Amino acid sequence: MAYDRLMQPVPLDDLAARIKPGLLIAIPPDYSGVSVAATRALVARGATGLRFLAVPTSGIQIDILIGAGCVAELEAAAVTLGEQGLAPRFTAAIKAGSIVMRDTTCPAVHAALQASEKGVPFMPLRGLIGSDILAHRPDWRLGDNPFVPVGANRADPIVFLPAIRPDIALFHAAMADREGNVWVGRRRELVTMAHAAKETIVTVEKIVDDSLLADEASAAGTLPALYVSAIAEAPRGAWPLGLAGVYPADTDALAGYAEAARTEAGFRAWLDRFLDAPSAAA
Amino acid sequence: MAYDRLMQPVPLDDLAARIKPGLLIAIPPDYSGVSVAATRALVARGATGLRFLAVPTSGIQIDILIGAGCVAELEAAAVTLGEQGLAPRFTAAIKAGSIVMRDTTCPAVHAALQASEKGVPFMPLRGLIGSDILAHRPDWRLGDNPFVPVGANRADPIVFLPAIRPDIALFHAAMADREGNVWVGRRRELVTMAHAAKETIVTVEKIVDDSLLADEASAAGTLPALYVSAIAEAPRGAWPLGLAGVYPADTDALAGYAEAARTEAGFRAWLDRFLDAPSAAA
Amino acid sequence: MDIARTELLIAAIARLLDGCRTIAIGNSSPIPGSAALLLRARTGGATRVLMLGSVKHNAFTDGARELFDCAAQGRIDAFFLGGGQIDGEANINLVGVGEHPRWQQRFPGSFGSAYLYYLIPRVILFREEHTPRVLVPKVDFVSAPGISPPEVYRRGGPAALVTGRCVFDFDRDRRRFRLASIHPGETADSIRVHTGFDYDAPADVPVTPPPEPRDLDLLRGRVAGEIAETYPRFARELFGAARISAAE
């Protein structure tokens, strides 16, 4: 074996146990490998006080977590169930004032993670000026482009975004190998998340025997084990969301969730079925 | 066909004809798909006055171009023939003062290209302060991190690097498909180069019939045609350098170059053979 | 779904895209997506369409940031934005009605609007619902402003607003919408009644023309099959299953 070390998969519940109150957890959008399996384990553990960063949006995952009372804070460019409409538990929590919501915009999330990826304290970003998003972000700074040509008769204002360093990046992927390398394909926001975060924990459809780094073709879409702290096997772990190239979203199940979660009682009943047996929630 | 348009490969000389005096051309390091084929076409055309950015280093490619009188300016973190020692025509040109050389450091090249990739005027970067590289770069600025906590008793100086936007990114890759998508595998500096540059022109070992974007596996290592202006077929187009996963470097030929290019006369004789028939130069 | 009305909207939007080489389409945008694919079909593939959610019409391979980087690089000519509220200066609100942070009505969020609206030359606002509830005098929250002061770097912005009732052009110098055409069945007065903001209108307002027969053929043929990949339900309702499978 040429590789540095083998990574033993852990039980899903052990993986969820790493996600402790107060930690900032980065999660991907609905189309990019959401670990619904880990979401379920978190809810089952009764997790509370978690802080989430949606990279850059979230859907059913954050709605379940909010409804189950796991979430203290959320930063996101949007929360939506997409074709199924508004995210009902998110919307209810905003009205109730029960979570702290920080609105952002997609490229600001990417840039702030890239700042951590590069170990710089901030990144400049165009746009934003004149948006009320900026007005509600005291952590963002309006700065000046220092490269305005001498003699230019005005300054060039630009927003400086502080780096975001998540404690944990959490996602679901099609496969990992026995060394802990994880296939992400073209979902490279997962790579940026992992580089930016202190730790990355992943659920996967399956563990494969051949190293994903052994040839150029599979290596191109692989997040190296170097960034990965723990892996759990969770077949169909994105369900009812889909996983690119593996299975499509279960639109009936998503519609069922959207309908049920319109009321607190409906959500609770859905959650009981979901915890009891995930597929029963459909 | 689901794709937007087909891209007809052009003859190598037409591709080289796009590279005009004064343009800034980004080229990859020796291990990352160097288009020696396009280099030869440029020399054969008698190109002059070109400006190069090595991303972030270069070797035999820039040495040939310098020796042949094609180069006016160069920005690079290093120029070396690696195990074959110093790059002799580069070294001679520095002593003669016949090219303008801007020394830099590898991560500064990557960061400045990422600035253009993101459409921001600059990127901050750690390190650099106290290096004479910075002292010789009047285009770089020493700035302050605006996110130093209130009450911190000192500033946090950090270097601001202006974005570099090459006119052309030029490299060699294993394959392209008929729509102009180019396989780069894990050589993602090529992706950054292409995103940052106004135009990307590429030589490839071969054109394949199946779309590289058709499945997740090949898409993960593919630069989309969106960024690509022209492609020429050039089998063994990186020779005497290697191409990852396709062929290794021809170390005998590289040693032959290093030996020959130690003198101006030796270089000229090598170049004549190289122009006459590339493999004869070995 | 009002089929004739939806086809009219698609044709009206396609007209606004005329001359664009590269058009990006965000999520949940079947009508703009159909319009872009119609233009592409009409130009024999010369127009490039980058449609999020599609596999066949999505060339991006650098993750979720690539759309934004690509726009910042100046490679995208046109894009679409909507709004829970849109006001007469083309400010859009994707966050909420009422007051921050406990909105009376909370929308999903701003997505990439606070960036793309500044950088993509031709942004077309599209919202089918045309009521004073949506088209307001002043948005409650500016997700992205229609206009920026001269010192702010801005290469793009609003070009037009397409609703279920009409097409407005946006005049960036006058900072106002101007009624460009009204859909069949509407009048200048009915538009005025249903619009919460003030706007300019010519004395004679043209009627939004129906799709050309050739466009209708393309739409119901090639485009029906193409849009079905990303929006199967939309395509089924608009074009019928038979057309889609014939086109595929």
Next chain:
Amino acid sequence: MDIARTELLIAAIARLLDGCRTIAIGNSSPIPGSAALLLRARTGGATRVLMLGSVKHNAFTDGARELFDCAAQGRIDAFFLGGGQIDGEANINLVGVGEHPRWQQRFPGSFGSAYLYYLIPRVILFREEHTPRVLVPKVDFVSAPGISPPEVYRRGGPAALVTGRCVFDFDRDRRRFRLASIHPGETADSIRVHTGFDYDAPADVPVTPPPEPRDLDLLRGRVAGEIAETYPRFARELFGAARISAAE
């Protein structure tokens, strides 16, 4: 190649890497690479080695910038730098001897030194040639400084300098090298004569110990095969073809 001397250097460097979890190795570094692989073999694979130029021992998949980003993220514990000139304050010069821009002698360039030297906690300087030409009082060009003032963000820097004659430790507070051990055949005086900068030295300088027998077995066995993947010529000369093929 002096085999015993090369094996001594590898063992000396491996000792300096003790306790590192992740070691990165730049291009053209067969001796540091062998030392890192030796430590990895010794720790049963617990030490991670990221070796540029290797396929088997290079986990990077995000292009040429990943090494630098990874270092900035704090994931790399040790790295190696060399120098056409190295001075007594551990400044290194990879650009040229003489004066900018038309150097008397031009070196390849600074590579990533002006960054990695600041960010990787344990940087080991390695240069086999130990002469006053290389180890100078003051470098002609500072590719990267050994020491930075307190206001400069710096998490890393020089830990030691290994040459063909000796090992120096670097004392960051005193800003000076201190002779740590001399290789067999050298004396305190011979080091002083061949060193162009001033440094501290204890009264009794220990001799650099030879590799432990167990390390020598690992080196000539497993490591020989592993390093041959990236440095076939080096491995052949040092270990012999038979050992390499047996190890593979």
